[in-house]
Amino acid sequence: MPKWTLQTEFHFSAAHQIKDYDGPCGRLHGHTYQVRIEAKTAKLNPSEFCPHPVMVADFRTLRWAKRDVEKGGLDHCYLNEVLPEGYATTAEMIAKYIYDKTKEMLPDGIVLKVAVSETPNSWAEYEDD
Numbered sequence: 001m002p003k004w005t006l007q008t009e010f011h012f013s014a015a016h017q018i019k020d021y022d023g024p025c026g027r028l029h030g031h032t033y034q035v036r037i038e039a040k041t042a043k044l045n046p047s048e049f050c051p052h053p054v055m056v057a058d059f060r061t062l063r064w065a066k067r068d069v070e071k072g073g074l075d076h077c078y079l080n081e082v083l084p085e086g087y088a089t090t091a092e093m094i095a096k097y098i099y100d101k102t103k104e105m106l107p108d109g110i111v112l113k114v115a116v117s118e119t120p121n122s123w124a125e126y127e128d129d
């Protein structure tokens with residue numbers, strides 16, 4: 001079946017420490033996190049900003065995490081305080097958190113993939129089965 005694929009990249013800056021990590025990553029430090037989101041579907045949708053079914057998903061919706069933490073995003077936050085219980089602040093679990101929150105904002109039928117990078121050489125990716 002023909003499909004559309006969207007990809008969008010953005011960044012946010014945040015502090016974190018990995019709980020019980022034996023080493024520097026256990027101390028408070030920060031990253032400019034790079035995030036890449038991919039969304040696929042065979043059926044176009046309206047968005048919260050556009051009433052017509054002309055988008056896989058609105059880029060503005062997909063990019064929610066780049067907003068300031070006081071406006072609902074993750075920018076300039078302390079991740080250990082913002083991520084709910086059950087999400088550690090590894091790149092793996094930040095990717096899952098962004099995936100879970102993004103999924104809640106989208107209509108059914110969109111296959112999502114979220115990749116997060118803390119440093120230029122390392123990425124963690126989370127996706128549907």
Ligand SMILES: Nc1nc2c(c(=O)[nH]1)N=C([C@H](O)[C@H](O)COP(=O)(O)OP(=O)(O)OP(=O)(O)O)CN2
Pocket residue numbers: 018025089090091092118119122124
């Ligand atoms: N699988 C994971 N491993 C590590 C994570 C992670 O989220 N998932 N996170 C960290 C730390 O947060 C750390 O800040 C990153 O450390 P590191 O990869 O060592 O980054 P550096 O830029 O300091 O790398 P250098 O090789 O020292 O330049 C650690 N591991």
Ligand SMILES: [Zn+2]
Pocket residue numbers: 016025029030031118
């Ligand atoms: Zn780190």
